[in-house]
Amino acid sequence: xxxxxxxxxxxxxxxxxxxxxxxxxxxxxxxxxxxxxxxxxxxxxxxxxxxxxxxxxxxxxxxxxxxxxxxxxxxxxxxxxxxxxxxxxxxxxxxxxxxxxxxxxxxxxxxxxxxxxxxxxxxxxxxxxxxxxxxxxxxxxxxxxxxxxxxxxxxxxxxxxxxxxxxxxxxxxxxxxxxxxxxxxxxxxxxxxxxxxxxxxxxxxxxxxxxxxxxxxxxxxxxxxxxxxxxxxxxxxxxxxxxxxxxxxxxxxxxxxxxxxxxxxxxxxxxxxxxxxxxxxxxxxxxxxxxxxxxxxxxxxxxxxxxxxxxxxxxxxxxxxxxxxxxxxxxxxxxxxxxxxxxxxxxxxxxxxx
Amino acid sequence: xxxxxxxxxxxxxxxxxxxxxxxxxxxxxxxxxxxxxxxxxxxxxxxxxxxxxxxxxxxxxxxxxxxxxxxxxxxxxxxxxxxxxxxxxxxxxxxxxxxxxxxxxxxxxxxxxxxxxxxxxxxxxxxxxxxxxxxxxxxxxxxxxxxxxxxxxxxxxxxxxxxxxxxxxxxxxxxxxxxxxxxxxxxxxxxxxxxxxxxxxxxxxxxxxxxxxxxxxxxxxxxxxxxxxxxxxxxxxxxxxxxxxxxxxxxxxxxxxxxxxxxxxxxxxxxxxxxxxxxxxxxxxxxxxxxxxxxxxxxxxxxxxxxxxxxxxxxxxxxxxxxxxxxxxxxxxxxxxxxxxxxxxxxxxxxxxxxxxxxxxxxxxxxxxxxxxxxxxxxxxxxxxxxxxxxxxxxxxxxxxx
Numbered sequence: 001x002x003x004x005x006x007x008x009x010x011x012x013x014x015x016x017x018x019x020x021x022x023x024x025x026x027x028x029x030x031x032x033x034x035x036x037x038x039x040x041x042x043x044x045x046x047x048x049x050x051x052x053x054x055x056x057x058x059x060x061x062x063x064x065x066x067x068x069x070x071x072x073x074x075x076x077x078x079x080x081x082x083x084x085x086x087x088x089x090x091x092x093x094x095x096x097x098x099x100x101x102x103x104x105x106x107x108x109x110x111x112x113x114x115x116x117x118x119x120x121x122x123x124x125x126x127x128x129x130x131x132x133x134x135x136x137x138x139x140x141x142x143x144x145x146x147x148x149x150x151x152x153x154x155x156x157x158x159x160x161x162x163x164x165x166x167x168x169x170x171x172x173x174x175x176x177x178x179x180x181x182x183x184x185x186x187x188x189x190x191x192x193x194x195x196x197x198x199x200x201x202x203x204x205x206x207x208x209x210x211x212x213x214x215x216x217x218x219x220x221x222x223x224x225x226x227x228x229x230x231x232x233x234x235x236x237x238x239x240x241x242x243x244x245x246x247x248x249x250x251x252x253x254x255x256x257x258x259x260x261x262x263x264x265x266x267x268x269x270x271x272x273x274x275x276x277x278x279x280x281x282x283x284x285x286x287x288x289x290x291x292x293x294x295x296x297x298x299x300x301x302x303x304x305x306x307x308x309x310x311x312x313x314x315x316x317x318x319x320x321x322x323x324x325x326x327x328x329x330x331x332x333x334x335x336x337x338x339x340x341x342x343x344x345x346x347x348x349x350x351x352x353x354x
Numbered sequence: 355x356x357x358x359x360x361x362x363x364x365x366x367x368x369x370x371x372x373x374x375x376x377x378x379x380x381x382x383x384x385x386x387x388x389x390x391x392x393x394x395x396x397x398x399x400x401x402x403x404x405x406x407x408x409x410x411x412x413x414x415x416x417x418x419x420x421x422x423x424x425x426x427x428x429x430x431x432x433x434x435x436x437x438x439x440x441x442x443x444x445x446x447x448x449x450x451x452x453x454x455x456x457x458x459x460x461x462x463x464x465x466x467x468x469x470x471x472x473x474x475x476x477x478x479x480x481x482x483x484x485x486x487x488x489x490x491x492x493x494x495x496x497x498x499x500x501x502x503x504x505x506x507x508x509x510x511x512x513x514x515x516x517x518x519x520x521x522x523x524x525x526x527x528x529x530x531x532x533x534x535x536x537x538x539x540x541x542x543x544x545x546x547x548x549x550x551x552x553x554x555x556x557x558x559x560x561x562x563x564x565x566x567x568x569x570x571x572x573x574x575x576x577x578x579x580x581x582x583x584x585x586x587x588x589x590x591x592x593x594x595x596x597x598x599x600x601x602x603x604x605x606x607x608x609x610x611x612x613x614x615x616x617x618x619x620x621x622x623x624x625x626x627x628x629x630x631x632x633x634x635x636x637x638x639x640x641x642x643x644x645x646x647x648x649x650x651x652x653x654x655x656x657x658x659x660x661x662x663x664x665x666x667x668x669x670x671x672x673x674x675x676x677x678x679x680x681x682x683x684x685x686x687x688x689x690x691x692x693x694x695x696x697x698x699x700x701x702x703x704x705x706x707x708x709x710x711x712x713x714x715x716x717x718x719x720x721x722x723x724x725x726x727x728x729x730x731x732x733x734x735x736x737x738x739x740x741x742x743x744x745x746x747x748x749x750x751x752x753x754x755x756x
Contacts, residue, residue: 143494144494181485
């Protein structure tokens with residue numbers, strides 16, 4: 001990449017105290033459910049009363065998080081808006097679907113249908129800041145946010161100054177029931193911080209609205225630099241390790257240059273196996289941190305991971321709750337490698353630099 | 355940057371034909387796909403006409419050597435058929451011969467199948483034959499089915515920007531090629547008719563009980579359709595290296611947002627004007643170089659006025675021939691940009707302007723009229739194709755004779 005790019009603004013609504021707080025995971029919340037919700041912000045402080053009445057919860061969450069990210073970056077209008085979500089506005093979709101089935105296709109209110117489209121979030125954000133620029137929504141499982149990030153990186157290369165990207169997902173009771181039939185989630189209740197000790201199938205289902213402003217210019221407030229992102233679709237073990245080696249080489253780095261390895265381990269005994277094992281082997285001398293015990297897992301949880309990495313870079317500290325293995329990282333913390341995968345299918349590497 | 359991007363293959367499945375040739379013959383003979391549904395169990399089945407593909411899921415699966423019970427949704431099947439034709443027409447059989455992206459799009463993914471079994475999906479007693487459909491609802495599902503069938507591994511993603519989705523898939527493909535991330539890209543979209551979308555659009559009161567009439571003063575709404583359309587984009591370098599046959603060139607594109615309303619377009623078509631102007635500027639052409647506009651033209655009162663005003667503002671006295679092919683195919687949502695990109699290539703290849711069916715009188719608000727009959731032996735050098743959607747998404751692509 002010729003043009004460097006920086007994270008200049010963050011707005012994150014998650015199951016942890018990540019919104020409107022000074023500290024960085026100083027009071028972590030441990031959940032004991034396999035279905036955890038984001039902590040609602042004071043939405044009415046961010047959204048006017050006329051608008052808020054018709055908005056579903058995910059629209060309130062994403063509206064507020066995107067507004068915060070733009071404020072944090074000190075910009076009013078970005079040069080592009082890109083959102084990623086695996087399920088989109090799933091509660092609106094289910095609401096319209098159930099009404100339709102229950103009322104045998106009569107007396108239907110269009111509001112839920114209008115809000116059910118996956119691009120309603122990016123459209124709403126554009127409407128809010130009157131932004132006529134590029135507007136995209138990626139909806140590909142565990143690549144939804146990663147493609148958004150790659151797209152933003154391409155736009156910065158193409159000359160745009162500020163790009164707003166977001167990963168969002170909302171939990172839904174019905175979708176949880178459906179996906180539980182194929183063992184996405186743990187059957188038993190677990191203490192989130194002990195997630196990796198469970199040795200059972202499934203993980204905990206989380207949600208969040210994580211918005212980030214990427215900019216071509218660095219300023220005093222910049223969190224970090226995003227060096228690169230790489231997606232691998234259904235790689236075997238060797239292909240994955242080969243992809244990592246090329247990824248590091250392309251960025252002129254070796255494993256010994258990585259100061260923190262941030263992993264997407266989620267405690268699912270059927271998913272944490274081979275890939276993480278070989279990655280851990282490779283990273284055995286690098287301090288390891290994790291985040292899914294805080295956010296839960298979801299298609300766009302990588303966006304929460306990126307927030308974690310950005311905060312580590314800026315604050316030059318890894319809160320104890322994030323540490324998994326190894327000694328505390330040596331300072332200065334320069335390079336963070338984030339590796340995540342969704343259900344062994346959508347694998348991604350991110351390289352973040354202080 | 356700066357590499358040229360060529361179209362080397364295309365495939366289409368719609369209610370007017372399940373391959374490119376059938377679609378061309380229907381377009382030339384003004385044969386619409388409008389009918390009443392034979393496959394969808396909805397209370398609207400004898401009241402609201404739709405453009406349905408006349409093959410059952412099993413019949414579609416058989417063409418691909420697949421079995422529906424393995425979890426293939428209708429959306430996946432339509433996409434697979436169209437991509438199969440597109441790859442064959444580009445002469446691509448080995449995905450490893452160059453880095454390849456699959457960029458697909460859909461608006462409701464597996465909804466057609468989900469809505470049929472939803473109560474059972476939620477109950478503890480799900481029949482065994484539905485097990486393979488548990489994870490078929492989300493939008494990435496059909497894309498991954500397509501990727502796995504053909505062995506695409508290098509880059510796989512899905513876009514959903516309502517009715518502009520597959521035009522946006524084409525834009526991403528072009529940009530990935532220009533950035534050198536891939537050498538070629540399979541770009542398009544797939545969507546099927548579902549009770550969810552029929553009832554959704556019906557609740558918005560924008561479905562016509564008659565055959566839709568784009569740009570006509572009497573228009574009241576759209577007819578829904580289903581289908582899939584994909585084109586193969588290849589880099590200039592790859593085309594030269596493999597001495598590939600070129601169908602056309604993608605010369606311009608733009609994606610903008612109207613930022614006016616969650617579902618409605620601004621009355622003056624601000625976003626549409628921006629998309630068309632920016633795409634045109636990218637080509638370096640002048641307005642008079644555009645031979646034909648394949649308009650979004652859904653026949654909703656709102657879209658056609660908005661789009662028409664934007665066209666009038668941009669082109670003024672130099673408005674080229676234009677038509678909406680939606681009365682042929684119905685509005686195929688995420689698929690329409692891909693399907694209409696195929697039609698743009700056909701217009702160039704065969705020197706044709708396709709008719710806008712059912713037009714009689716100009717709209718009160720805009721003094722413009724589409725082409726209403728098939729125009730043959732008309733030299734088509736540059737086609738501008740519009741796809742607009744909910745969420746204010748406006749996309750224009752420009753396809754040129756190579």
